[in-house]
Amino acid sequence: MKEQLILDVLPVVPPRFDNFVTGRNGETVSRLLAVAAGQSIYLWGEHGSGKTHLLRAATRQHGLYLNTATDILPDPGEPVAPGSIIAVDDVHNLSEAQAAALFGLFNQWKTSQHTPEAFTLLASGPCAPRQLEIREDLRTRLAWDLVYRLETLTDDERRSALLQRASDKGIPLSAEVTNWMFNYYARDMSALSSLLDALDRYSLAEKRSITVPLLKSYLQSRHS
Structure with missing residues (x-):
């Protein structure tokens, strides 16, 4: 109950394009911002590079975000709403049924590409399409467009990026805490973001500010 009450008061910061730290990915972000019906984009990169953030941002207003670990893909026999955006994250984890569904979605996307029924299809994975260990006809389709x-x-x-996330959530994060996180915990953005969210909950539960001693206390509590 205590944990739920804490979760209820924590601010939810949805992934958006304006809170994504672009770095050297300016062209990719610009392309996603301007994506149009009839286009398909496949994103690939290391874990923590921002693939999920960008797919969620792209589908936030009028799209459908799907993660292969938890979601059932749409039935390819059902028409996709014209102008909508469908994003499929982590295609390297596709089940047999999901692979068949994505194959059908790509065929539907291709058929409608230059018609009023066109929609946008986005996907992501850890490597370039040709290196994915999935069925060959899907590797080909993932590289059909951009x-x-x-x-x-x-x-x-x-x-x-970490300081921006902390600011968005209203978390005061000192340079001392930030340095400790980078030097002794991780430099992967996914891990750092998860730690920040967990620290936010822990500090509220303990009624203490986020400091290095609190950070160490939290990490110790996870292994006790």
């Missing part, structure tokens, strides 16, 4: 590699952020860009 393919972009997401470059990982530099350390300075990661710090900027």
Whole structure:
């Protein structure tokens, strides 16, 4: 109950284009911002490079975000709403049924590409399409249109991203805490963001400010 009450008061910061630290990915972000019906974009890059953030941002207002770990893909026999955006994250984890559904979606996308029924199809994975260990006909389809590699952020860009996330959530994050997180915890943005969210909950539960001692206390509590 206590944990739920804490979750109820924590601010939810949805992934948006304006809170994504672009780094060297300016062209990719610009292309996603201007994506139109009839286009398909495949994003690839290392874990924590921002693929999920960008797919969620692209589908935030009038789209459908799907993660292969948890979601059932739309039935390709059902028509997709014209002008909508469908994003499929982590295609390297497709089940057999999901692979068949995505194959059908790509065929529907191609058929409607230059018609009033056109829609946008986005996808992501950890490597270029030709290197994915999935069925060959899907590797080919993922490369039908635009393919972009997401470059990982530099350390300075990661710090900027972490501080931006903290600011968005109203979390005061000192330079001392930030330095400790980077030097002794991780430099992967996904891990850092998860730690920040967990610290936010822990500090509220403990009624203490986020400091290095609190951070160490939280990490110790996870292993006790």
